[in-house]
Amino acid sequence: MFTGIVEELGTVAGVEEQGDAIRLSVRAGTVLEGTGLGDSIAVNGCCLTVASTDGDTWTADVMQETLDKTSLHGVAVGDRVNLERAVTVEKRLGGHIVQGHVDGVGEVLRREPSEHWELVEVSIPTGFGRYLVDKGSITVDGVSLTVVEAKDASFTVSLIPETLARTTLGTRKPGDRVNLEFDVIAKHVEKLLAGGYLKEQA
Structure with a gap:
């Protein structure tokens, strides 16, 4: 689990093609402090597992499902990425x-x-607009943001100088693809209501 507060900008150091997966290497500093094999680090909002570390670089295996569903497909050496370690209690x-x-x-x-x-x-995939409300939360490339205006096919956010300077959102331009994670609470509530579970318990 994460909070959407980016700890640092890392740099892609290597992309090894493995057929139906890639081995991604990222150069970083802060997120390696206290991190061991098997720990989780979010890369542009994608939870990845640390497979190995070597000095200031760590690697993770990214399977085809992740490549198909996220903007990590096409990531290249030199790209900057948002990094956050899993939250602790x-x-x-x-x-x-x-x-x-x-x-x-x-x-x-x-x-x-x-x-x-x-x-x-930012545009949103078809059908996901129902999870957005004005002043609600949205995760964009791993960054927790507040929705300014929720629309059927898009939403707007206001980025403060800190966010512009410390995350990849400062350099994203029109046409760039970004990873989106919608509020998990909204998705659970929808499922409960659709299945009639709450009515049954009343």
Whole structure:
């Protein structure tokens, strides 16, 4: 589990093709502190398992399912990526509950810079608009953000200078693909209501 508060920007150091998977190597610093084999690190919002470490570089195996459903498909050496270690019980929940399980890929539609912040609009896959509400939470490339305006096929967020400077969202441009994870609580509530479970318990 994660919070959507990016700890650092890492750099892709290697991409080894393995047929139906890739072995991804990422150069980092902060997220390697106290991290061991089998631990989880979110890369652009995708929960990956540390397979090995070597100095300031760690590797993870990324299976075909993840490549098919996320923007990690096509990742290249030199790309910057958002990194966050799994949350511990002692850590403040500064963002919201993030699983690192990407629901789909959106596309940056437009950016409107302002003096102190920037408005960004992102498209959403068909059918996911029901999970968004104004002032609700959304995870974009692993970053916990507050929805400004929820639309049927897109949403907008306002990015403060800290987010622009410390995450990949500062350099994403119209046409770029981003990983999206919608609020897991909304998805569970929908399933309960659709199945009549809450009515049965009443």
